Amino acid sequence: MDIEKLIEEIKKKKSFLCVGLDVDLEKIPPHLKELEDPIFEFNKAIIEATHSYAVAYKPNTAFYEAYGIQGWKSLERTIRYLNTNYPEIFTIADAKRGDIGNTSTRYAKAFLEAMNFDSITVAPYMGKDSVEPFLAFENKHTILLALTSNQGANDFQLQETQQNQLFEQVIATSQKWKNAERLMYVVGATKAAHFKKIRAIAPHHFLLVPGVGAQGGSLKEVCRFGLTEDIGLLINSSRGIIYASKEKDFAEKAALKAQELQQEMAIYLN
Numbered sequence: 001m002d003i004e005k006l007i008e009e010i011k012k013k014k015s016f017l018c019v020g021l022d023v024d025l026e027k028i029p030p031h032l033k034e035l036e037d038p039i040f041e042f043n044k045a046i047i048e049a050t051h052s053y054a055v056a057y058k059p060n061t062a063f064y065e066a067y068g069i070q071g072w073k074s075l076e077r078t079i080r081y082l083n084t085n086y087p088e089i090f091t092i093a094d095a096k097r098g099d100i101g102n103t104s105t106r107y108a109k110a111f112l113e114a115m116n117f118d119s120i121t122v123a124p125y126m127g128k129d130s131v132e133p134f135l136a137f138e139n140k141h142t143i144l145l146a147l148t149s150n151q152g153a154n155d156f157q158l159q160e161t162q163q164n165q166l167f168e169q170v171i172a173t174s175q176k177w178k179n180a181e182r183l184m185y186v187v188g189a190t191k192a193a194h195f196k197k198i199r200a201i202a203p204h205h206f207l208l209v210p211g212v213g214a215q216g217g218s219l220k221e222v223c224r225f226g227l228t229e230d231i232g233l234l235i236n237s238s239r240g241i242i243y244a245s246k247e248k249d250f251a252e253k254a255a256l257k258a259q260e261l262q263q264e265m266a267i268y269l270n
Contacts, residue, residue: 001118002139003206003230006090009055010231014266017258018056018092018208020238021046021078022063027243029250039067039074042250044081046242049251051086053262056234058092058208079115090234091118092143092208097134098123104133112140119143121186121208124170128177135179141206142183146171147198149188149211167194171201184208187226189217189235195225204228210236212261219261223268231269237261 010016023039032038047057059078064071082089097107097120111120112134119141122134134142147157147167157167164172174183187198189211198207207226211217212235219235226233237257245253 001090003141005088006055006206007230009088009090011269013053013055013262014269015053015055015262016231016233016235016265016269017054017261018058018090018234018236019046019050019054019241019258020094020210020236021057021059021242022238023059023074023242024063025067027246029246029248031248037070037074037077039064039071040077040081042242043074043078045251046254047078047082047086049255050241050258051089053255053258054089056090056092056236057082058094058236058238060094060238076115079117083116093117093120096121096123096145098126098130100126100130101133104130105136108134108137108140112137119184121145124174128173131174132178135177135182137182140182143208144170144174144183144185146185147187147191147194149190149217153188153191165197168197168201171198175202184234186210189219189222192218192221192225195222199225199228204230204232206232206234208234208236210238212237219264220268223265227268235261235265 021043023042028042032042035041059075064075079091082091093111095111111117121143122131124131124144159166161169184206187207187209189209209222212219241254241257244257
């Protein structure tokens with residue numbers, strides 16, 4: 001999917017909501033655990049209930065890897081289901097990969113070709129030659145970890161360099177890499193005060209923003225500083241939507257939570 005199609009879908013649905021599919025078998029409704037593939041069945045129900053309000057889905061691969069081969073099969077079934085039934089939806093492999101040369105190329109092939117995700121999250125710590133192999137894939141997108149919402153972000157990302165803070169240097173430097181137009185950036189909603197700085201460096205790139213709601217981030221503040229003429233935001237919500245209920249009405253409750261966010265987003269888009 002190219003950016004123009006994503007923007008078109010956002011305008012059509014009046015939403016820039018991304019639903020995080022972080023499936024924990026201990027948290028899903030008990031009746032699903034009796035099925036052959038409870039993870040996939042949970043995802044399928046969530047997708048069917050929320051796709052009218054969402055423009056993207058983001059499975060965090062750790063939640064699938066934790067269950068071994070069966071978890072990978074559930075992930076593969078989920079992405080195939082999305083690509084087959086909702087090709088207009090933007091898909092994100094939240095894999096946080098990053099290594100040099102051929103290793104990064106193989107990571108990219110695994111998620112962008114074999115599993116056919118539209119994008120993948122990548123760690124920038126190893127620099128240019130660990131990220132450019134991901135950027136080589138046409139009509140695919142690399143979402144670079146820039147300024148995250150976790151407490152440990154203070155350890156490195158917010159450290160002062162001679163000219164700016166480290167996260168600013170990461171974003172500015174990455175703009176010079178080959179195929180940098182295929183970059184997006186992860187910026188935590190709890191860091192809304194820094195959005196103005198980020199937009200000064202990357203005025204047109206999409207930002208994937210976790211941390212709204214359960215982690216304390218404000219959608220209003222993120223939109224105030226992060227929205228662009230071409231929207232430029234994907235707001236991720238995981239637990240707040242998919243675990244809205246642990247009963248048989250889980251999908252319906254998830255839909256209500258997704259709709260609430262979509263309706264608020266529609267206001268800011270207007």
